[in-house]
Amino acid sequence: MIRPAILLALGSACFAASVPTFSGEVYPILRAKCQGCHQKGEIAPMAFIDYAGTRPWAKAIREAVLKGTMPPWHADPKASAHFHNDRSLTQAEVRAITAWVDAGAPEGSPKSYPAPEKASGGWTLGKPDLVFKIPNMKVPASGDIPYTFVAFPTELKQDTWVYAAEWKIDQRSVVHHVNAFTRPPGSSYVAGYPALQFFVPTLTQRRVGRPNEGAFERRELLVGYEPGYRAIPWGPTQGKLIKAGSDIVVEAHYNASGKETIDASEIGIYFAKEPPKERVVTLSVQNLGFVIPPGDANYKSDASVTFDAPVKVVSVQPHMHLRGKAMRLRAVLPDGKAEPLIDVPRYDFNWQTTYFLKQPLTVPAGGKIECFAWFDNSPNNKFNPDPKRPVSWGDQSYEEMHIGFTEVAFDAKIDADKILAVEKKVAAR
Ligand code: HEC
Known part of the structure; x- marks a missing residue:
């Protein structure tokens, strides 16, 4: 026995x-x-x-x-393109x-485990050619912190192509998200504030523009950071353009963490060895004109852009605030055929993920990108700060946005302000 x-x-x-x-x-x-x-x-x-x-x-x-x-x-993988950073x-x-x-979570035969792929704290893309450092932002222990800006002169003497840019975040506990824009000489975008000093412009001051100023003559997104961010180069044949004499303008959204914290995050820029074949810019496929009625659990807002030049879609990033419920982006080709880009059926404001397409999607001239957003302004949305209020566009989390940030690449010889057939004035991020 x-x-x-x-x-x-x-x-x-x-x-x-x-x-x-x-x-x-x-x-x-x-x-x-x-x-x-x-x-x-x-x-x-x-x-x-x-x-x-x-x-x-x-x-x-x-x-x-x-x-x-x-x-x-x-x-949702069933209704989205395949993504490189999935x-x-x-x-x-x-x-x-x-x-x-x-099975009781056994270790198996113990061994020394290989270190994490990218140890934190360094530049993941190697030593940058140019670095800009936030001059010690003091983030208080508590309270709301307004969007804070700081401008850096690049002192670049000639138009410069960059194949990558990377954020090196100093204090992840307080940096909610940050965006670095390039501002060419003569731009109206938050002009007139002294360099290397923090400033907090009002929304009206931020919206100042000149009649007939091209969106990309005013500013252009260089690189953004959000939770889960990983630096990804645009590639050997693609790059962003920084015009001679441009400034870098940083818009920073900080959160209090319960402890006063000094942040000195940095942006690194990597010069291309030679001018790339394709220029990359970030477009905003957005609707500025919605009003979400109080209590509406499924308000839909539509936005689109139409192209005058052929482009390749490189990445997409859905952006809404606390009432954001779902978002879908798709390309519609000139023959009417629709190609899915992304479907986010359950949007979460805490995760502002950029999705990089494995295979860039080509959209010929005459094609468009459509972006549909759904909002939940009902009391059933646990993040809803006030279901009794009609809600329209605004910066603050208790206001809303409907933007599908879309990075596109196109023939570097084409003027960036000529790629869109409509909404030229509002489409640059
Ligand atoms: C993009 C960043 C990110 C990645 C990738 C990630 N996590 Fe997390 N995880 C977080 C953060 C931030 C928190 C704490 C806040 C929260 O719960 O959202 C967390 C919390 C958790 C928790 C505790 C909260 C809970 O859900 O019970 C578990 C368990 C967890 N993660 C498991 C995993 C596993 C397993 C993986 C990989 C298969 C993973 N995470 C990948 C960011 C990440």
Whole structure:
């Protein structure tokens, strides 16, 4: 007769062969899909870089990957393009993680685990050619912090092509998001404030423009940072253009963290070796004119741009505020055929993800990009600050925006202000 204890041992020995272990199957998944945020100095509160630090979170990890809340990724794969920076888990990865937790989260044979792919704190793209540093922004412990601006003269003597730009964030606990724009000489965009000093312009001051000023003569988005950000170069044949004598203007959105914090985040710029074939610009496919009625649980807003020149769509980033519910972007080709870009069925204001297309989508002249947004202004939206108020466009989180930021590449010889057939004045980000 075999005693039960031996049976048990035999049973678990047979079983062990098919059970995923931390050192076997699970660690490589964490390294590829989680450590970008779950390592020291990044935005997630705990590090998943070894067994001891991960084991206590096993149950929470199982729940998060089954519910799909982690990794944060909001594009519906069935109705979106394929993305280069897709961090969602495959079915097989979800199965491996859940089977591991269900089996008691064993380590397997312990080993020294390879360090996270990109240790934080440095430039992920290497040493930049030019660096601009925020001059020690003092973020108070509590209270609302207005959008804060600072301008840096680039002192570039000639038009300069850049193949990449990267944000190196100093204090992730207080930086909600930051955008760096280029401002060519003569631009009306927040002109007249002294360089290298913080300023807080009113919305009216920020909207000042000159009649007939081209959108890209005024300003152009260089690079933005948002939670989950990863620097991605535009590529060997593509780049952004910084005109001689331009300034870099930073718009920073800080959040108080409970502790006074000094932030000195930096922007690094990488010069192209030679002028690229294609220029990249960021467009805003937006509707400025909506009014969401009080209590409306499913208000829809439409926006579109039509192209006068052929472009390739490089990336998309849905942007709404707290009443944002869902967003969809698609390209409509001149023959009427629609190509999906992205479908975000459950929008989350906390995650301003930029989605980079694996295969840039070509849109010929005469084609367009459409952007549909849905808002929930009902009391059932738990983020809704006030369901009794009609809501229109504005900067603050309690106001709304409807923007599909869209990066497009086009023949570098074409004037950026000539690529759009309509809405030239409002389309630059
Ligand atoms: C883009 C950044 C990012 C990535 C990638 C990411 N996380 Fe997170 N994770 C966070 C942040 C920030 C928090 C804390 C705030 C929150 O809960 O949203 C968090 C919280 C968690 C929590 C605790 C909260 C909960 O949901 O119970 C778990 C568990 C978790 N993550 C698991 C994972 C796993 C497993 C992966 C990879 C498969 C992963 N995360 C990838 C940013 C990320």
